[in-house]
Amino acid sequence: MSENYQVLALKWRPKHFNDVVGQDHITATLQKAFEKNRLAQAFLFAGPRGVGKTTMARLVAMSLNGSDKPTTEYDISSDSIKDIIEGRSMDVIEIDGASNRGIDEIRELRENIKFMPVSGSYKVIIIDEVHMLTVQAFNALLKTLEEPPRHVKFILATTDVHKVPQTIISRCQRFDFLPLTSKIISEQLAFIAKEESQKIEPQSLSLIASKSEGSMRDALSYLDQVLVLGDNVPYQTVQDLLGVVPNEVLFSLSDALHERDGNKLIDNLEMIRNKGYIVEDLLKDLIIHFRNLSVIKFKNGLKLIGLESELAKKYSESNYSWSDKDIIRLSNNLSSLYGTIKQYSDQYLLLEMQLIKLLQFDSSIDIEKFLKEDNKNTQQTKTVETAKKPLKKTEKVIPELKKTENIQSEDLKSNWETILQTISKQRGSIGAQLSGCILGEIENNKIELISYDNSEFNQKLLNDSLPLLKSVIDEKFNSSVEIKLIIDTKVEKIENDEDNQVNENDIVNLFEGKDML
DSSP states (O other), X not given: OOTTOOOHHHHTOOSSGGGOOSOHHHHHHHHHHHHHTXXXXXXXXXXXXXXXXXXXXXHHHHHHHSSSSOOSOOOTTSHHHHHHHTTOXXXXXXXXXXXXXXXXXXXXXXXXXXXXXXXXXXEEEEEETGGGSOHHHHHHHHHHHHSOOTTEEEEEEESOGGGSOHHHHTTSEEEEOOOOOHHHHHHHHHHHHXXXXXXXOHHHHHHHHHHHXXXXXXXXXXXXXXXXXXXXXXXXXXXXXXXXXOHHHHHHHHHHHHHTOHHHHHHHHHHHHHHTOOHHHHHHXXXXXXXXXXXXXXXXXXXXXXXXXXXXXXXXTOOOOOOHHHHHHHHHHHHHHHHHGGGOSOHHHHHHXXXXXXXXXXXXXXXXXXXXXXXXXXXXXXXXXXXXXXTTEEEEEOOOOOXXXXXXXXXXXXXXXXXXXXXXXXXXXXXXXXXXXXXXXXXXXXXXXXXXXXXXXXXXXXXXXXXXXXXXXXXXXXXXXXXXXXXXXXXXXXXXXXXXXXXXXXXXXXXXXXXXX
């Protein structure tokens, strides 16, 4: 590599307002301001990183000092413009707000701006990351910012405008920079690659644009990395170089969660560890993935996603049975983890446990529908004669259908765990409740299922689970069974049985102890 090599982010920094991409609302306003000579005494440029705030500040400085009078039509080959571009101009002072944030630095600045410019028409003060200044420094800057000398222009830039005092904002002409879209970044990268006589796949450019998250500076840095490998770098190589999680991994994870396939999930988690993907990036991509799955159900959903045609087609062909509520629940859990995971050292462990937890989630229940069914079941229960039944026993019977084969007691008991696992994959909460039950008598396809749970809610859940249990058993044994659920509440807590309470004197006598009191 040549000793004079200049990175793309610096080499392709715009030299005129017309070279700036994605900020037309700002460039058009500033150009009009110079045409009509209506220039504010201070500007505030606010927006995310890498979208052109500092670049725009320098363009304003060039327009102020590039010619005999303020104009956007300056000669970039002139000495004054070259000095500004290379940071050698005595009339353009750039200050880093993070390292010059105290009141002393601002006082020194106030003293220096009293002097007239050396060669240009104005002294231009550019304060980058201005939100880092202290409260005392802001207070010292207030009066000067409101009524600076006629030969001074202030340009403040910040990535966090909410930390800038309102008293400062009100003294500036504010411009809000927007994140650049992936389409704008891809087109600019393609233009630069062509000018650099480098060949790169459009799919790779789209990947770089997506990875940069709206920052042109980041995108050019990634492009620099890729072009080091030469022309026509394979897409897979670009993906590995940038550490981007493939879409196949995201779909595989959502498939495992949807199918409740723990083995598939573990295989994916092992691959993620081996590949060394950054957990925060993976979580962010998963959240975006579920957001994409939620919006494709709407008419203009694919347009909103703005993905390349092949990937958009994959989303449109996805066949998940999740409801919107299910996807929202999944996304909320991942978002909560993303907000707290920076606090932990072993982020892979938290990711794995969270995904295993999501594997157990039941489908969301429509509350209104649930309440209607509950009310219907309650009314039906009231019509049943219960006078002759034991006080502490209730039962519910599934109607008997035509039987095909008689189930042997040994066969059902030996396959009971497999049946519970099958049910747990469909409804984890029901599987958990059934695992606490025991099988009673099994004769002529009549099955007794006994529970000792006193909870009314759990009793109702067990009653509602009988059709699912019946269908699983019938399918496995090619039969049609009748299931009788017996809720036995005679079991009482040991501590309530006075006969079983332990007497303190009995303990003392047992161990031949003595009362020391």
